[in-house]
Each structure stands twice: as structure tokens, then as C-alpha cells.
Amino acid sequence: MTEQQGQAPAEMTTAQMATAQMATAPMTSAETSVIRALAAQLRVDAIRCSTEAGSGHPTSSLSAADLMAVLLERHLHYDWDHPALPNNDHLIFSKGHASPLLYSMYRAVGVVDEAELISTYRQFGSRLQGHPTPVLPWVDVATGSLGxxxxxAVGIGLAGRYLDRLPYRTWVLCGDSELAEGSMWEALDKAAYYKLGNLTAIVDVNRLGQDGPTELQWDMDRYARRVEAFGAYPLIIDGHDPAAIDDALAQVRSHPDQPTVILAKTIKGKGVPEVEDKDGWHGKALPKDMAEHAVEALGGPGSLRITTALPDPGTPAITPNPQAVISLPTWEPGEKVATRAAFGAAVSALAARPEIVVLDGEVGNSTHAGEFRDAAPDRYFEMFIAEQQLIASAVGLSVRGYVPFAASFAAFLVSRPYDFIRMAGVSQASIRLVGTHAGVEIGQDGPSQMALEDIAAMRAIHTSTVVYPADAASTARLVATMADTTGISYLRATRGAYPVIYGPDEEFPLGGCKVHRAGPDDAVALIGAGVTLHECLTAAGELAEAGINARVIDLYSLKPIDAETLRLTCLETGGRIVIAEDHYPEGGIGSAVLEALAGPYTPELHAVLLAVKSLPGSGTPQELLDAAGISARHIAAAARSLVDGNQPGGNDV
Incomplete structure (x- = not known):
């Protein structure tokens, strides 16, 4: 929600911000000595574990060791025994390849012991994987895909300032190479827009990337100008000077309404003269002889244990209530309603649950996600046309236990931020995605706006659930189900209005389907979902007039899929099935059906897949459905060919 609209989400109180701004006293000489000893230990442990593993990124860890030593000892507020504590700070390694440093920090605070770190890093079955994942309770999100x-972290910052209203901070260690990613600048832009003074990016500017120097190398002023242009507060420091690092980490609290980016000039491989600022060492473990010499020069293995400051007590402003009474909208059978409109009405009804949050990609008036803004303006966040940040914010909000729905046009919701969705699966995050205006059905806007790959893409995501409702009633039920579904759920919605088929008491369990017109003499089955379900029903009516009994299956749940009903249908129709989908043939509904039917007990199968085979253009929805060969007349023709025993043309399987 924008402030210009006069409905900005509620923020932390002045008293809470004052707590967040509390400064740390300057370091004493004794504290500086502890910091240097801790940094040396972190370097030693990063070398030891990666050399023992024979792989890893020690040089990228060595450059940031001083930064993390000061943060860990002086500024991070965290209860390591209770990682789910709502007022804990958050630490994210955006440069996830520096995992040797992160795991060495875990050893320094006592949650990972020396044997686990040195002996199991990067080994099969170890929780200390090559890049961090939430299999470790202190890791919020999986990283390793840069940017x-x-x-x-922006999503976590939004939760802290506008929902939890707690003074915890989110610290993010970034690499200079990943500042070439546009997503980093999307993040800073949205962090500045939402005044996330609780977010600090610490950029390890060590000049060298995987294959030579980075784009700006050590041009710190250019970095600072870019940061400032995106609305964040830049601080340039020597990343190996404990006093300068400490001062910068303290300064961030003096900007409660602005994210800070600490630009730390560092040396890659710092502490090991043979590799310091040397190209060609990225992602390479030090040879054992070099590692042994480096460990000895750094003072040998250490046993320093750090007691991190505990967070200030606090209670989130929002208490989840999944048992809140929800009154889902209802419609009369036959009433024409777009499934995107049903989504808007349903998610607005879910606003009764205080943990539900909606994020929009500046199309809320078309996806109908904007209706949630009227129901719960404090829990509606506009990400504008920044789909990567849209998904990332949803992931960050889920870290804090919120139930985010992110909506945009399907063509952009899935394709533009696909790697973010993929990494959300690696994080085992629970987010809900709603893609509207799918397929050729959208009409005159043309192929750039038509999602024809989204089902395939989303089915491939780890932990994903994919649903494609055909009417308003099923949409409302599935939206409610998504709120309590773990993992990444995706609802595909169409643009046009179609008749309501189901009554308000109909249930739509995941992994189910709806069977229409079933009888003992069915000669063929017509399988569709979304818009093609309506075409299948029309085709079944035409076939009935010709004396052909056609069973129709509404395959609203594509993942998980009702394999049992599909197999039974094949057995009862002589294996004759026609699948119609408003999607390219690769990876869509047809693929899901055929995968479900594969196996040692596969019934006899005579299948025809009708899908969008060529690049569509502009036209009316019905013209485009017909041109793609997925309209009722094509479905009926394919069914007749199967029943007559002819080999149908087109997309036959």
C-alpha cells in the first residue's frame, strides 16, 4: 500500500523505533583484541572445513571474516537456543557460497561443534551443505543463487516494521558480484520505498568474482552513488578495520526510515598471503600444505566461544488465528463469474485471519487481488512491476510465519521470477501464487501476455501444488485450501467469465477431481481444466446428441493428481481419452495425465492431446480457442475418431 494513497500499513511506534536505534558503546582495546581473535578463528575454521572437504569457497569467506566477527560479537541480537523467537535479529548470507564462514560462526556461538564442522562439511547426509538451507534452524532462507x-530480507523487513512491529534487524551479507543482478536493486528500491531502516546490507567488496574482476572492482564511490540513487544510505568502510566496521554497524540505527548499505572494501583471501587478491582461487579449497601453513600463521585452531547479545523482549503485534471464522463468497449456479474475480472475493474473505497477507504486482485491479486492500490495508503490499521482488517479499514474510498470497498475470508471475520460485522450493517456504489471464483465452492482448508454459514450470517446482479451477465456487474453495497448504501452491485463473458449475457446499480436496456425466456405457472420456472444462462439457453435449456417451473430468488438481480416478476412467471407457488444455503440449495437463497413467498397471490407452501447438496471435477468446484446436468442436471431433476406431490427427499421443 502506498503512502500517496493515504493507507500505508501501520508501522512501529516511536518507542519501538527508539529501541531499534540504541547505539553500542565504542569498542575498548580488549574488545578489539577479542574481535581480531574471533576473525582469525573464523578464517582458520573456514580453511579447515573446506580443505577437509576438498571443495568450497574459502577465499570468499576470508574476505568477510572481520565483518562477521564484529557483527557477531557486537551487534547481532539472537537467542541461539530459540531460533524461532519472534524478536531475534535475522542474518542472511546472500552470498551463500561463503558457507564456510557462516558455519564457522555457528561453531563460534556453540551450536555446531568442531567435529561436525571439520568432518561433515559438504559430505553426503550432512546438514552443513555447500550452500546454506533451512535444514539448519538458524538459516531463514536457502541461498546460493546470487541476488x-x-x-x-525485504520481506522480513516488511514483517518487522509493519506487521510484527518489533525492533529486530535484518542483516544481509552480500557479495559485490551479485550487485550485477537487477534483483538486488529491486530490493533496495522497495526497501527504500517502504522505509525499511531495519534492513542493513553489508557488501563484501573484494573485487574478484568467479572469473576475473567484478564490474566495478574497488570503485567504491560508484557503488555508493548507485546505492544512494535507489534510496538507500551508503557507508564506505575498510572491511578489515574492526573499529570502522563497528562504527558503521552502529550508524545504521541512526537511519530508522532508510535501509543502509555498508560498502566494505576487502581483500579476497585475506589472511593467506599466497591467495590474497589473486585471481583463479574462487571456489577452490586450499591445498593441504598451503592450508596447514595458513592455519599456523593465523594462530592455529581456536576455541573462542561468543555469547551473542539476546534480543529485547517483545510480542508481535499480530497473533495468527487460523481458526477465525471465514465466510467464503457464494454464487448461483449458471451465474457467469471470472475465476480471477472469485479469487479476489475469496482472498478478501480470508482477511478475517490476521496472518493472511497479499502482495500485488501493480495489477491488483485486474487480478482482483486489490480487493484485499479494502478488507485489510495494513496487510496489503504493492511491489509494483517487480516480479522478482514480489516473490522474494512473499518468501521473507513466510519466514516470520505469515501466509502470503502473491498475485500477478500468470505470464509474468511464473516466468520473470522463476528462479526465486525455484529457490523458495529449496527453502521449503510456504507461499501462495495466483496467476491470472492464462492461456490463449485472454484474447486480443496477444501471445506476449499468454501464459502457455506456467503449468509445466510450476509442476516442476519442489514442494509445489498446482490447481486450475473452472468456476468461481471451486476457486473460492481452493483459495481457502491454499492458505493451509505448506510448500508452494499455484492457482491458475482465467480472464473471462464462465458459468458457475458447482454449489457452495461442494468440496475440492487437493489430489481430487470432479467427474461429470459418468455412466456404465461411457465410450470416451474428455479431460479438461479451467476454460477447457467448459469446452469439454459442451463437446459432451454435442456427442450425446450423436448417441455417444462421453464422461467429463474436471482435473482441477494437477499436482497432486487423482491417478486412481484417471486409471478407473481408462478402464471403463476402453482407454479412450481426449485431453484438452489451454497450454503448450509440453509439461501441461496432458503430461500430468500421462505421467499418472504410467506404470506396471497401465490400462489400455488411446489418448489424444489437444493443446496449443503453434504461436497464437490476437483475436477473440473463442476464435483463439478454436484456432488452437482446443474448442468444443475439436474435442468432439477427436472423441468421435476414437470411438470410431480411427486414428485422429493433430496432437494424438
Missing amino acids: QGLPD
Whole structure:
């Protein structure tokens, strides 16, 4: 929600911000000595674990060791025994390849022991994987695909300032290479727009990337100008000077309404002269002889244990209530309603649950997500046309236990931020995605706006659920189900209005389907979902007039899929099935059906797949459905060919 609209989400109180701004006293000489000893230990442990593993990124860890030593000892507020504590700070390694440093920090605070760190890092079955994942309770999100940790942190910052209203901070260690990713600048832009003074990016500017120097190398002033242009507050420091680092980390609290980016000039491989600022060492473990010499020069293995400051007590402003009474909207059978409109009405009804949050990609008036803004303006966040940040914010909000729905046009919701969705699966995050205006059905806007790959893409995501309702009633039920579904759920919605088929008491369990017109003499089955379900029903009516009994299956749940009903249908129709989908043939409904039917007990199968085979253009929805060969007349023709025993043309399987 924008402030210009006069409905900005509620923020932390002045007293809470004052707590968030509390400064740390300057370091004493004794504290500086502890910091240097801690940094040396972190370097030693990063070398030891990666050399023992024979792989990893020690040089990228060595450059940031001083930064993390000061943060860990002086500024991070965290109860390591209770990682789910709502007022804990958050630490995200956006440069996830520096995992040797992160795991060495975990050893320093006592949650990972020396044997686990040195002996199991990167080994099969170890929780200390090559890049961090939430299999470790202190890791919020999986990182390793560069350009994602900072965007995810924006979502956590939104939760802290506008929902939890707690003074915890989110610290993000970034690499200079990933500042070439546009998603990093989307993140800073949205962080500045939402005044996320609780977010600090610490950029390890060590000059060298995987294959030579980075784009700006050590041009710190250019970095600072870019940061400032996106609305964040830049601080340039020597990343190996504990006093300068400490001062910068303290300064961030003096900007409660502005994210801070600490630009730390560092040396890659710092502490090991043989590799310091040397190209060609990225992602390479030090050889054992070099590692042994480096460990000895750094003072040998250490046993320093750090007691991190505990967070200030606090209670989130929002208490989840999944048992809240929800009154889902209802419609009369036959009433024409777009499934996107049903989504808007249903998600607005879910606003009764205080943990539900909606994020929009500046199309809320078309997806109908904007209706949630009227129901719960404090829990509606506009991400504008920044789909990567849209998904990342949803992931960050889920870290804090919120139930986010992110909506946009399907063509852009899935394709533009696909790697963010993929990494959300690696994080095992629970987010809900709603893609509207799918398929050729959208009409005159043309192929750039038509999602014809989204089902395939979303089915491939780890932990995903994919649903494609055909009417308003099923949409409302599935939206409610998504709110309580773990993992990544995706609802595909159409643009046009279609008749309501189901009554308000009909249930739509995941992994189910709806069977229409079933009888003992069915000669063929017509399988569709969304818009093609309506075409299948029309085709079944035409076939009935010709004396052909056709069973129709509404395959509203594509993943998980009702394999049992599909197999039974094949057995009862002589294996004759026609599948119609408003999607390219690769990876869509047809693929899902045929995968479900594969196996040692596969019934006899005579299948025809009708899908969008060529690049569509502009036209009316019905013209485009017909041109693609997925309209009722094509479905009926394919069914007749199967029943007559002819080999149908087109997309036959």
C-alpha cells in the first residue's frame, strides 16, 4: 500500500523505533583484541572445513571474516537456543557460497561443534551443505543463487516494521558480484520505498568474482552513488578495520526510515598471503600444505566461544488465528463469474485471519487481488512491476510465519521470477501464487501476455501444488485450501467469465477431481481444466446428441493428481481419452495425465492431446480457442475418431 494513497500499513511506534536505534558503546582495546581473535578463528575454521572437504569457497569467506566477527560479537541480537523467537535479529548470507564462514560462526556461538564442522562439511547426509538451507534452524532462507538473499530480507523487513512491529534487524551479507543482478536493486528500491531502516546490507567488496574482476572492482564511490540513487544510505568502510566496521554497524540505527548499505572494501583471501587478491582461487579449497601453513600463521585452531547479545523482549503485534471464522463468497449456479474475480472475493474473505497477507504486482485491479486492500490495508503490499521482488517479499514474510498470497498475470508471475520460485522450493517456504489471464483465452492482448508454459514450470517446482479451477465456487474453495497448504501452491485463473458449475457446499480436496456425466456405457472420456472444462462439457453435449456417451473430468488438481480416478476412467471407457488444455503440449495437463497413467498397471490407452501447438496471435477468446484446436468442436471431433476406431490427427499421443 502506498503512502500517496493515504493507507500505508501501520508501522512501529516511536518507542519501538527508539529501541531499534540504541547505539553500542565504542569498542575498548580488549574488545578489539577479542574481535581480531574471533576473525582469525573464523578464517582458520573456514580453511579447515573446506580443505577437509576438498571443495568450497574459502577465499570468499576470508574476505568477510572481520565483518562477521564484529557483527557477531557486537551487534547481532539472537537467542541461539530459540531460533524461532519472534524478536531475534535475522542474518542472511546472500552470498551463500561463503558457507564456510557462516558455519564457522555457528561453531563460534556453540551450536555446531568442531567435529561436525571439520568432518561433515559438504559430505553426503550432512546438514552443513555447500550452500546454506533451512535444514539448519538458524538459516531463514536457502541461498546460493546470487541476488536473492537481499530481496528475501525485504520481506522480513516488511514483517518487522509493519506487521510484527518489533525492533529486530535484518542483516544481509552480500557479495559485490551479485550487485550485477537487477534483483538486488529491486530490493533496495522497495526497501527504500517502504522505509525499511531495519534492513542493513553489508557488501563484501573484494573485487574478484568467479572469473576475473567484478564490474566495478574497488570503485567504491560508484557503488555508493548507485546505492544512494535507489534510496538507500551508503557507508564506505575498510572491511578489515574492526573499529570502522563497528562504527558503521552502529550508524545504521541512526537511519530508522532508510535501509543502509555498508560498502566494505576487502581483500579476497585475506589472511593467506599466497591467495590474497589473486585471481583463479574462487571456489577452490586450499591445498593441504598451503592450508596447514595458513592455519599456523593465523594462530592455529581456536576455541573462542561468543555469547551473542539476546534480543529485547517483545510480542508481535499480530497473533495468527487460523481458526477465525471465514465466510467464503457464494454464487448461483449458471451465474457467469471470472475465476480471477472469485479469487479476489475469496482472498478478501480470508482477511478475517490476521496472518493472511497479499502482495500485488501493480495489477491488483485486474487480478482482483486489490480487493484485499479494502478488507485489510495494513496487510496489503504493492511491489509494483517487480516480479522478482514480489516473490522474494512473499518468501521473507513466510519466514516470520505469515501466509502470503502473491498475485500477478500468470505470464509474468511464473516466468520473470522463476528462479526465486525455484529457490523458495529449496527453502521449503510456504507461499501462495495466483496467476491470472492464462492461456490463449485472454484474447486480443496477444501471445506476449499468454501464459502457455506456467503449468509445466510450476509442476516442476519442489514442494509445489498446482490447481486450475473452472468456476468461481471451486476457486473460492481452493483459495481457502491454499492458505493451509505448506510448500508452494499455484492457482491458475482465467480472464473471462464462465458459468458457475458447482454449489457452495461442494468440496475440492487437493489430489481430487470432479467427474461429470459418468455412466456404465461411457465410450470416451474428455479431460479438461479451467476454460477447457467448459469446452469439454459442451463437446459432451454435442456427442450425446450423436448417441455417444462421453464422461467429463474436471482435473482441477494437477499436482497432486487423482491417478486412481484417471486409471478407473481408462478402464471403463476402453482407454479412450481426449485431453484438452489451454497450454503448450509440453509439461501441461496432458503430461500430468500421462505421467499418472504410467506404470506396471497401465490400462489400455488411446489418448489424444489437444493443446496449443503453434504461436497464437490476437483475436477473440473463442476464435483463439478454436484456432488452437482446443474448442468444443475439436474435442468432439477427436472423441468421435476414437470411438470410431480411427486414428485422429493433430496432437494424438
